[in-house]
Amino acid sequence: MINVLFFAQVRELLGVASIQVASDSITTAEQLRAHLAAKDPKWAQTLGTEKLLVAVNQTMSQWSAEVKAGDEVAFFPPVTGG
Numbered sequence: 001m002i003n004v005l006f007f008a009q010v011r012e013l014l015g016v017a018s019i020q021v022a023s024d025s026i027t028t029a030e031q032l033r034a035h036l037a038a039k040d041p042k043w044a045q046t047l048g049t050e051k052l053l054v055a056v057n058q059t060m061s062q063w064s065a066e067v068k069a070g071d072e073v074a075f076f077p078p079v080t081g082g
Contacts, residue, residue, distance in 0.1 A: 002032060002067055007076035013046045023069040029054045030063040032073055051078050 001020040011017050026032050033054070037044040055074040056065045067073055 001069060002026065003070075003072045004032070004036070005072065005074040007074060008079075009077050010046060010052070010075050014043065023067070023071075026067060028063065029056060029061055029065045029067055029073060032067055033063070033075070047075065049077075052076075053078060 002023045003018065004021055005018045006014055006016060021032065021035065026035055033047050033052070037047040053076050054061050054063060054065070055076075056067055057072055058074075
């Protein structure tokens with residue numbers, strides 16, 4: 001299983017802080033995002049944004065980053081300061 005975490009506005013829009021996803025056919029962060037976006041239109045809209053960031057095992061990553069069973073993948077919006 002892949003442990004998936006959602007932070008900030010992503011968590012608020014989806015209404016869930018974390019889920020576990022079977023890793024059978026998922027090998028990249030992008031495949032995981034696409035798999036989750038296929039759940040329903042709300043997930044597709046929230047996870048389909050170009051500004052969405054991803055971290056794999058607490059390291060900022062590219063969408064091509066490899067993921068496997070036991071990994072932690074976090075999705076979150078860009079952080080702004082002020």
